[in-house]
Amino acid sequence: MELKYNSLAELANLAKKNGCNISQIVxxxxxTAMECTEKQVFERMKETYHVMKKAELKGQxxxxxSTSGLTGGDAYKIKKHITEGKSLSGDFLTGALMRATAxxxxxxxxxxxxxxxxxxxxxILPAAVITMQEEKGCSEKDCVMALLTASGVGMVIANNASxxxxxxxxxxxxGSASAMAAAAxxxxxxxxxxQCLHAVAIALKNILGLVCDPVAGLVEIPCIKRxxxxxxxxxxxxxxxxxxxxxxxxxxxxxxxxxxxxxxIDVSLRETAEGGLASCxxxxxxxxxxxxxxxxx
Amino acid sequence: xxxFDIIGPVMIGPSSSHTAGAVRxxxxxxxxxxxxxxxxxxTLFGSFAKTYKGHGTDKALVAGIMGMQPDDERIRESIHxxxxxxxxxxxxxxxxxxxxxxxxTITLTGxxxxxxxxxxxxxxxxxxxxxxxxxxxVAINGQSDTLIVVHxxxxxxxxxxxxxxxxxxxxxxNMALSREKKxxxxxxxxSIDGHSDLDLxxxxxxxxxxxxxxxxxxxxxx
Numbered sequence: 480m481e482l483k484y485n486s487l488a489e490l491a492n493l494a495k496k497n498g499c500n501i502s503q504i505v506x507x508x509x510x511t512a513m514e515c516t517e518k519q520v521f522e523r524m525k526e527t528y529h530v531m532k533k534a535e536l537k538g539q540x541x542x543x544x545s546t547s548g549l550t551g552g553d554a555y556k557i558k559k560h561i562t563e564g565k566s567l568s569g570d571f572l573t574g575a576l577m578r579a580t581a582x583x584x585x586x587x588x589x590x591x592x593x594x595x596x597x598x599x600x601x602x603i604l605p606a607a608v609i610t611m612q613e614e615k616g617c618s619e620k621d622c623v624m625a626l627l628t629a630s631g632v633g634m635v636i637a638n639n640a641s642x643x644x645x646x647x648x649x650x651x652x653x654g655s656a657s658a659m660a661a662a663a664x665x666x667x668x669x670x671x672x673x674q675c676l677h678a679v680a681i682a683l684k685n686i687l688g689l690v691c692d693p694v695a696g697l698v699e700i701p702c703i704k705r706x707x708x709x710x711x712x713x714x715x716x717x718x719x720x721x722x723x724x725x726x727x728x729x730x731x732x733x734x735x736x737x738x739x740x741x742x743x744i745d746v747s748l749r750e751t752a753e754g755g756l757a758s759c760x761x762x763x764x765x766x767x768x769x770x771x772x773x774x775x776x
Numbered sequence: 777x778x779x780f781d782i783i784g785p786v787m788i789g790p791s792s793s794h795t796a797g798a799v800r801x802x803x804x805x806x807x808x809x810x811x812x813x814x815x816x817x818x819t820l821f822g823s824f825a826k827t828y829k830g831h832g833t834d835k836a837l838v839a840g841i842m843g844m845q846p847d848d849e850r851i852r853e854s855i856h857x858x859x860x861x862x863x864x865x866x867x868x869x870x871x872x873x874x875x876x877x878x879x880x881t882i883t884l885t886g887x888x889x890x891x892x893x894x895x896x897x898x899x900x901x902x903x904x905x906x907x908x909x910x911x912x913x914v915a916i917n918g919q920s921d922t923l924i925v926v927h928x929x930x931x932x933x934x935x936x937x938x939x940x941x942x943x944x945x946x947x948x949x950n951m952a953l954s955r956e957k958k959x960x961x962x963x964x965x966x967s968i969d970g971h972s973d974l975d976l977x978x979x980x981x982x983x984x985x986x987x988x989x990x991x992x993x994x995x996x997x998x
Contacts, residue, residue, distance in 0.1 A: 591847055
């Protein structure tokens with residue numbers, strides 16, 4: 480089987496034809512492509528999942544602080560909020576917000592994470608999958624397989640658009656992560672490959688056009704909170720798809736639209752910290768705080 | 777591209793280009809230095825120069841120089857660790873021009889006086905492009921396992937190394953040669969298909985005329 484990961488429809492059709500999930504198609508194909516056994520691919524992804532879980536636990540600590548000193552400790556606040564029974568939206572959603580924040584804060588604190596697909600968006604996919612295991616009782620094996628589905632989605636996006644904020648804005652980083660997470664959740668919830676694609680399309684449509692405008696050029700503000708909102712968006716998209724709601728526009732077309740939008744985003748809004756939120760007066764003050772006054776000259 | 781390029785690398789944050797890529801650049805300097813490092817001079821260009829303090833790029837480069845990998849949890853403390861080992865560190869923020877915004881030049885001095893200078897850029901997603909080693913132009917991207925062979929520019933070396941790889945059943949996917957001057961020092965960079973568990977560098981280092989041979993594993997290699 481040769482797959483070029485040019486189309487999500489191709490992936491879903493193959494899965495449908497074989498009566499399996501997208502993850503099984505990706506597993507088979509990657510074992511062939513990487514000249515190893517399916518078990519080896521699975522085990523390596525399992526190790527990766529373990530790194531994600533460790534990061535989630537580490538990032539929840541109260542004393543997590545970023546290198547710049549600008550962020551940290553927010554995941555702890557969410558955890559406390561949940562423990563005190565104050566969560567508005569329930570342990571599932573709030574738990575996912577907490578996990579995305581924890582991993583993203585650990586990233587800013589120079590902790591060990593898995594880029595998924597990038598370091599800036601590293602909290603979204605693990606938060607979705609770990610929450611499905613913790614809150615919905617999904618097995619570890621299924622969670623690892625869901626990561627394979629997510630990576631299949633990520634490869635198609637990378638081949639047809641981009642997963643880099645510098646190239647396509649935040650929609651390409653957190654948007655791709657959110658789409659990957661949406662597909663993973665649908666598969667874990669027992670949805671069909673077709674529903675996975677609808678979830679991908681919905682997740683991407685909801686985040687289309689989001690620019691990459693990090694304060695002081697650092698992967699902190701607004702990135703950490705966009706990881707929280709990225710997983711919430713993934714859950715929204717997955718829930719809608721699981722209800723049987725279809726995206727009127729197919730996922731593959733939405734990916735191309737994202738590429739087109741990304742190409743039109745001005746360079747000042749693509750990770751250069753020259754526009755958007757990065758140009759707010761307070762953002763400039765924060766920048767001075769980190770680098771001294773040199774930057775503002 | 778495979779799934780571990782999308783879900784991966786496992787790395788120390790916060791930025792694949794400002795930390796993971798920086799560790800990799802530093803590590804190449806480390807691999808090229810075959811004696812204990814006493815001094816590291818690091819010049820930062822472009823975005824590296826502007827944001828290294830916030831991203832921890834300085835720590836990442838030093839971690840690489842100390843031989844760490846991008847997923848080493850000691851990266852945070854690398855500067856302290858280097859100083860403990862008696863490495864004198866200096867950082868220069870350059871406003872000079874560079875071909876890529878995330879570029880660093882590293883000069884290492886060893887205890888016996890050996891010097892190694894490399895210039896590399898972090899080109900996104902933890903990928904790097906080393907453009908210069910000891911004044912010689914190279915183009916090492918680390919996408920495949922790559923052998924870097926520093927040698928004397930005399931007849932036969934390139935053939936000997938290539939023949940050796942062929943005898944090991946290793947296929948060469950890219951090969952480039954650069955030299956200071958005719959008969960002077962030269963660098964041979966050979967990218968290979970897949971991964972070999974053979975200790976290639978030990979053999980190649982025994983070839984007459986080879987000064988130093990190192991193996992750089994592919995970015996998502998283990």
